[in-house]
Amino acid sequence: MPCGVKLELEKELSLKNRIITIPAPKKLSAPKMFAPLRKKAGPAKILGAARMAGIVDELDGEPLAEKLERFAAAQTAELIAVCFDEDPKTSADQAVLRENADQVLAGLELAAQACGVRSRKIAAASREEVNRVRKDCPGTEFLVAGIRYPAVALLRRKLADQGGKAGLIGAQACAALAAAAGRGLAQSETVVTVAGDGASNWVNCRVRIGTPLRDVLAAGKPVPGTAAVAVGSSVNGRCVTDLTEPVTAVTRCVIAMKRLPRRPALPCVGCGRCERACPRGIIPWLILQQLETGSPNPFRLFNVERCIRCQACSIVCPSQIPLAAAVERAEKIKEGRSDP
Structure with a gap:
């Protein structure tokens, strides 16, 4: 598989539409x-x-x-x-x-x-x-x-x-x-996607680097009551509260959300989906099992140092367990940067 x-x-x-250009701020x-x-x-x-x-x-x-x-x-x-x-x-x-x-x-x-x-x-x-x-x-x-x-x-x-x-x-x-x-042009623009259930107009925008995020978000026509805005990725991006934050060359998307995601975790059912999803050969369910003992053996925290923080294990988990966070914690334990 x-x-x-x-x-x-x-x-x-x-x-579906061509890239639109957002006017650069005068400043x-x-x-x-x-x-x-x-x-x-x-x-x-x-x-x-x-x-x-x-x-x-x-x-x-x-x-x-x-x-x-x-x-x-x-x-x-x-x-x-x-x-x-x-x-x-x-x-x-x-x-x-x-x-x-x-x-x-x-x-x-x-x-x-x-x-x-x-x-x-x-x-x-x-x-x-x-x-x-x-x-x-x-x-x-x-x-x-x-x-x-x-x-x-x-x-x-x-x-x-x-x-x-x-x-x-x-x-x-x-x-x-x-x-x-x-x-002879310096890099001064980037293309950013505006999407999410809080945006009524999903669009790709060509925008000057340094433009405030609020200007980019406005191109997506956010719906009233939008609860959160994330940049970086709809999977593992970060929420921003200061929409005056400037666009950079690595700003790939602005995601508007009607509500904050809620993830009530349930016990692990041992399905193994997280293991199959991981692109780095980590076995997240086994790592979680070690952490739950209260005294994990660092030698059994296999491959945790290879984690790339993609969150694939957490996404696929039917129990909604934050497995990526567990792997990150295990990595710190293995490196001696955190107590078990």
Whole structure:
């Protein structure tokens, strides 16, 4: 059985229309510009453009220039543009691929040149999505990520099992690199999905970095009485109360909720779903069992240090047990950072 959690994806509402642009607040300064690169610029020039443009990869928050230098040092064999969103309600990178596939590909090729990688591929959500953009990316090899959460972790695992050294870059980082090299534009915008049962208009917004979250939320036409707003992910994002908080390059979504989720936990039924869902080989029910003894044996807290905080185990648990929190606690115990 495949790992991960098969979730009901809710992306079409935000993908049915093109990306809308939210006007930048007047207080934000104009985007920085510099001389674009000449044709056939070498790796050093490309890295310099990424650094001058201040590009941050939305996939993990790492500066793109530093990431590419790391890939070069590690002799990465192939570079993959991640053009899908593993969150069930977020579709920002998928929308960018649909509307700017040529720019994503151009940026991917520049990134590959910068770190000396010959093989480059685009990872899309489905075969249908590949067919939709294939004409804009002639000669490009595609990967299908699938619809099991957490798709990025599962893709990394698949690539590792194949034995190759692969580097992953976000779609928006690729497009920003193309804009920096071709037009001398610093990274000043990002695409954010507004969704959730508290938003009456699910939409992808192109927004200036630094724009307050309230302006982005307004594009989703929040319903009266919206109880909470989360950023980062509808699965494991964080709630925000200060809507003047600015959008950053890694803000992928704004989720409006009518009510706070309530999770009354029941006893473990021993179904093993959490074990099958974990992409890192952890057995959460066994970890919970150890913790419940009151004196867990650190040597029996298998693989807890490999947890990536994806919450897949908690999502799939029919008893609503916060298993991810249990694994995190077990990791601290194993490392000696917490008492049993």
